[in-house]
Amino acid sequence: MAVLPLDVYEAYLRILKDPDISQPLAAIGVSTELIQASNAGTTAELVNETFEALSELKRRTPGSVSVQAGCDLFIAFMTLFPHEADTLSALKAELVTQGQKYVAEALSYRDKIAQFTLGFIKDDSVILTHSYSRVVMKALLNAHKTKRISVYVTEARPNGLGLKTYAQLIEAGIPCTVVLDSAVAYVMDKVDFVLVGSEAVVESGGLINAVGSNQMAILAQAARKPFYALAESYKFHRHFPLSQYDLPTHTPSILSFPVLSAGSSDTHDQNSGTSPEVAPGPDDGNSRARQSSQAVPEWRMTAEQISCNPEVDYTRPDLISLVFSDVGILTPEGVSQYLVGMFAG
Amino acid sequence: MAPPPALPVHPPSGPHHDSKPPKKSQKEMTKAERKELQERQRAAKAEAKASSQPSSSTPAQKKSNKPAEIVPRPPPTPGRAPREATRGAAAVAHETAAGANERGLRIFSHFGLPKAVSAPKGDIHPVTLRLALQFSEFKIVGANARCIATLIAFKTVIQDYVTPQNTTLSRHLMTHLSPQISHLVAARPMSVTMGNAIRQLKLEISGSDIDLPEQDAKDLLCAKIDQYLSERVLAADGIIEENGQKKIKDGDVILTYARSSVVEKVLLAAHESGRRFSVIVVDSRPLLEGKRLLSVLSHAGIKCKYILLPSIGSIITEVSTVIVGAHSIHTNGAVYSRAGTALVAMMAKQHSIPFIVCCETYKFSEGVQLDSFTKNELAPPGDRIATFPLTKPRESLTLANSPHLEVLNPLYDLTPPTSITAVVTEVGIVPPNSISSIPVALGRLL
Numbered sequence: 001m002a003v004l005p006l007d008v009y010e011a012y013l014r015i016l017k018d019p020d021i022s023q024p025l026a027a028i029g030v031s032t033e034l035i036q037a038s039n040a041g042t043t044a045e046l047v048n049e050t051f052e053a054l055s056e057l058k059r060r061t062p063g064s065v066s067v068q069a070g071c072d073l074f075i076a077f078m079t080l081f082p083h084e085a086d087t088l089s090a091l092k093a094e095l096v097t098q099g100q101k102y103v104a105e106a107l108s109y110r111d112k113i114a115q116f117t118l119g120f121i122k123d124d125s126v127i128l129t130h131s132y133s134r135v136v137m138k139a140l141l142n143a144h145k146t147k148r149i150s151v152y153v154t155e156a157r158p159n160g161l162g163l164k165t166y167a168q169l170i171e172a173g174i175p176c177t178v179v180l181d182s183a184v185a186y187v188m189d190k191v192d193f194v195l196v197g198s199e200a201v202v203e204s205g206g207l208i209n210a211v212g213s214n215q216m217a218i219l220a221q222a223a224r225k226p227f228y229a230l231a232e233s234y235k236f237h238r239h240f241p242l243s244q245y246d247l248p249t250h251t252p253s254i255l256s257f258p259v260l261s262a263g264s265s266d267t268h269d270q271n272s273g274t275s276p277e278v279a280p281g282p283d284d285g286n287s288r289a290r291q292s293s294q295a296v297p298e299w300r301m302t303a304e305q306i307s308c309n310p311e312v313d314y315t316r317p318d319l320i321s322l323v324f325s326d327v328g329i330l331t332p333e334g335v336s337q338y339l340v341g342m343f344a345g
Numbered sequence: 346m347a348p349p350p351a352l353p354v355h356p357p358s359g360p361h362h363d364s365k366p367p368k369k370s371q372k373e374m375t376k377a378e379r380k381e382l383q384e385r386q387r388a389a390k391a392e393a394k395a396s397s398q399p400s401s402s403t404p405a406q407k408k409s410n411k412p413a414e415i416v417p418r419p420p421p422t423p424g425r426a427p428r429e430a431t432r433g434a435a436a437v438a439h440e441t442a443a444g445a446n447e448r449g450l451r452i453f454s455h456f457g458l459p460k461a462v463s464a465p466k467g468d469i470h471p472v473t474l475r476l477a478l479q480f481s482e483f484k485i486v487g488a489n490a491r492c493i494a495t496l497i498a499f500k501t502v503i504q505d506y507v508t509p510q511n512t513t514l515s516r517h518l519m520t521h522l523s524p525q526i527s528h529l530v531a532a533r534p535m536s537v538t539m540g541n542a543i544r545q546l547k548l549e550i551s552g553s554d555i556d557l558p559e560q561d562a563k564d565l566l567c568a569k570i571d572q573y574l575s576e577r578v579l580a581a582d583g584i585i586e587e588n589g590q591k592k593i594k595d596g597d598v599i600l601t602y603a604r605s606s607v608v609e610k611v612l613l614a615a616h617e618s619g620r621r622f623s624v625i626v627v628d629s630r631p632l633l634e635g636k637r638l639l640s641v642l643s644h645a646g647i648k649c650k651y652i653l654l655p656s657i658g659s660i661i662t663e664v665s666t667v668i669v670g671a672h673s674i675h676t677n678g679a680v681y682s683r684a685g686t687a688l689v690a691m692m693a694k695q696h697s698i699p700f701i702v703c704c705e706t707y708k709f710s711e712g713v714q715l716d717s718f719t720k721n722e723l724a725p726p727g728d729r730i731a732t733f734p735l736t737k738p739r740e741s742l743t744l745a746n747s748p749h750l751e752v753l754n755p756l757y758d759l760t761p762p763t764s765i766t767a768v769v770t771e772v773g774i775v776p777p778n779s780i781s782s783i784p785v786a787l788g789r790l791l
Binding site: 203204205238240242243317332333337340 | 592594666699701766767772773774775776778779782783785786
């Protein structure tokens with residue numbers, strides 16, 4: 001394989017430092033830099049090189065569905081759309097300017113989405129949101145200018161990004177309360193609707209977002225509350241997950257059971273009769289319980305335990321009321337129709 | 346004094362009215378009666394279009410001069426109604442008694458019934474004759490197989506065709522092909538795939554260049570047919586195979602119903618790429634097509650289970666994905682497929698198991714169908730195709746001889762889009778309700 005003219009991953013991280021740039025846009029930014037730096041002699045070489053570089057980028061960022069969405073979008077743009085350039089250098093220039101123009105334009109998409117969302121937020125609304133999302137923040141801050149809103153935000157373990165949302169909303173003067181991830185059902189009856197951002201919107205019309213969104217959508221449907229997702233159109237991704245375990249982010253280690261050694265499984269068996277969680281002291285046989293209970297009186301997940309958990313989950317399209325995007329307010333079916341039109345043509 | 350003269354006048358008018366109202370002359374009729382007569386004539390004409398003549402389409406006033414000739418069986422006037430009605434009913438009853446087989450099926454009489462191949466009408470090519478026999482005896486089954494067989498047969502028909510004098514291929518070939526098509530349809534109702542392919546073929550024929558030498562034009566048409574087969578069917582299957590097998594993971598239990606050529610390819614491809622999974626083939630009478638799939642899969646070394654449809658409830662919880670094929674797919678995303686598929690889909694939905702349909706885009710049908718009664722096809726009566734092991738002679742098990750029993754075997758049913766998770770096509774995996782946007786996106790009609 002030819003040496004790439006640019007360390008894509010390093011470039012990706014550098015572009016991503018800008019707080020406004022999201023992952024798909026960074027991927028597109030990398031592509032334009034790559035084409036600029038490329039010394040490919042033919043169009044086919046250029047396409048191959050970009051293809052390889054983006055595959056490399058996808059490989060280096062496992063678990064990022066939105067990077068994949070951005071890469072696919074750029075490849076589709078390169079290969080499917082007609083270009084007017086006559087020479088290779090003109091083509092390169094065109095791709096670069098179009099790419100840069102797209103990134104610049106895409107930064108305004110969040111304002112557009114915030115404007116669309118405004119029509120659905122009534123005065124005195126109580127909104128439930130999940131974790132931290134730039135586009136949701138923009139929508140909430142924009143709504144705050146004209147309407148009185150209050151927000152419940154989940155803590156969103158393990159990253160605790162909900163606290164970031166909380167801090168920014170309080171700073172802007174929006175009443176906000178952090179709720180536990182496990183208290184979503186408790187708070188659901190109090191809210192008017194649920195507003196979440198997205199990692200990617202997939203071809204089924206479903207949503208990939210920070211873990212916890214799926215249960216929130218299920219609870220919202222059970223409580224008959226609208227569940228709105230906000231997504232910029234560059235996050236639309238041509239992938240059709242059939243279940244949680246069909247996501248590209250799913251690895252065998254997620255949800256795996258630990259391999260117990262013979263001794264510890266013995267003690268486990270003994271313990272299962274008593275109540276192991278409460279009794280910190282007397283059971284000498286259980287070395288794991290003793291260790292943790294002696295070190296800290298409270299129970300916390302270890303990093304190892306957290307690593308068995310997913311970062312994102314998939315929300316089925318029938319649980320989503322509407323998807324707000326810069327191409328319009330779409331029903332979940334509308335998303336898949338848009339995607340078919342975009343990539344199949 | 347008034348009553349006596351009135352009496353003799355009235356009684357005749359009663360019987361007279363009863364017995365011969367059609368002989369009433371034009372002038373005696375009231376305006377309403379005349380209008381009614383005209384209505385009836387019009388209805389009768391619509392029924393028997395064949396007998397319609399240019400003269401009968403003249404304005405109503407002229408027609409009403411000779412009502413008796415035009416209306417062959419004038420429907421009863423109010424007075425005569427009861428008698429006529431009973432006579433009609435008797436006639437119908439007699440007819441049904443004669444055709445005992447048809448009796449219980451009258452509400453399904455619009456379903457296509459497989460018939461013994463009729464005597465060919467017109468100039469039928471031997472290839473078509475053979476194909477019609479194969480269709481009617483269910484030797485060639487399946488939407489893909491029938492479409493491929495038809496197109497290959499038509500290639501021969503086109504090659505053997507000679508344009509008559511004073512006409513051109515582009516104008517005359519279709520009149521030569523039409524009887525072939527009707528002969529095939531007489532053997533078994535046309536599949537959606539055949540319909541789509543034939544429509545495309547007609548388009549190519551009418552578009553072929555008049556100035557082209559005949560042999561070149563025929564070769565060009567055959568090349569177009571080959572292209573259609575390779576692009577819309579074979580290449581499409583290849584991509585579906587590729588897309589579909591990605592949805593099969595190690596340790597999966599795949600359930601499939603009856604037999605679909607595409608599903609077979611997907612499962613074999615997934616097996617070849619080294620994935621370890623097992624397959625449950627669900628099957629049902631009367632065709633028991635699943636047995637063929639079963640033998641292919643088990644020969645390839647895939648672990649299989651074979652069950653009949655009634656026992657699906659006990660194994661559905663083990664299943665991770667259901668994959669089935671389709672006869673055709675409607676614009677609203679409803680899938681028209683082998684009878685029983687809808688039941689499997691409902692079971693899968695009930696247990697939230699993904700239900701995937703593999704379907705090429707040339708199977709799209711632009712209509713919308715809401716149930717499986719408006720259009721369907723019946724399996725041949727008796728079970729001359731089923732080959733389930735039998736210990737008794739088949740005749741002793743046949744139900745057709747019982748006068749109070751009718752066997753009804755619709756071949757297809759309709760799976761609503763709500764119980765379908767995804768449709769795997771050659772343009773990607775799409776949810777069923779986005780099907781209608783695919784032809785638009787591809788910028789072509791089906």
